Amino acid sequence: MSKIKVVVAGPRGKMGSEALRMVERESDLELVACLDHKFGGSIVKDIEGLPGFDALVYDDIEQCFQNVEADVLIDLTTPEVGYLHTKTAIEYGIRPVVGTTGFTRDQLEELTNLSEEKGIGAVIAPNFAVGAVLMMQFAKMAAKYFPDVEIIERHHDQKLDAPSGTAVKTAELIQEVRESKRQGHPDEKETLPGARGADYDGMRIHSVRLPGLVAHQEVVFGSSGQNLTIKHDSFHRESFMSGVKLAIDHVVKLDLLVYGLENLLD
């Protein structure tokens, strides 16, 4: 069986370098190129800290896709770049698997439409950790019975977007089953702006950013006399890679965009 040819965008990043190690481990994947705005023209193995691949690094995505035969783009970059990469990949018929977070609703809608129009599958998942996906599903189950809920997400302090894609996705899933409700006291006032966190359909999302953290989330439900807390911790970025591999295996057979790893799990 022929290998799945992948391009990794953001190979020096915390997630991108982990993705390269995953590609190295998986016998059915082949790295054909990397995309990196600072190392165009280099060979992957010559970049400090990266695995020993002979693949070429491109700084221009169009040049990359014109020169290299690829099946899948793994994007782990920044919200602006990741959006452009995803769009370009679909236009070139290369299926994107996107872990980059921070896309707007409009961008997701546009990419969904483009993917459908071109018949080119794509997977965008704000969290590739299977445990985090289960945490989101359990939270959705609980929200039916506990409409008062606050989400507390904790990430390392280099993260660019807040709230996290996982927190937004959790809020969206909860919204599907929870009757819209403004929580807290009706006369509540913030004496310091932001003290109550972001407002999503009346529920609150709090973002903690500290060195030493990776990706953590608690969903806390309250009702009279009881609290329920659903919690997930990613202690290492390897926790995301089985989900990335699962998405690669699925995306080569897809002809539309799937948002969220839960839609690929049994």
Ligand code: NAP
């Ligand atoms: P990171 O360490 O800052 O890595 C981002 C990388 O993207 C950096 O190496 C950066 O290079 C590179 N980059 C910037 N512009 C680029 C361009 N034009 N072309 C190619 N590469 C470019 O961040 P990270 O922690 O790996 O996270 C990456 C993304 O994944 C973020 O959006 C994060 O929220 C998301 N994430 C997703 C999951 C998930 O499960 N879905 C889990 C964790 C993180 P420079 O440093 O030189 O600018």
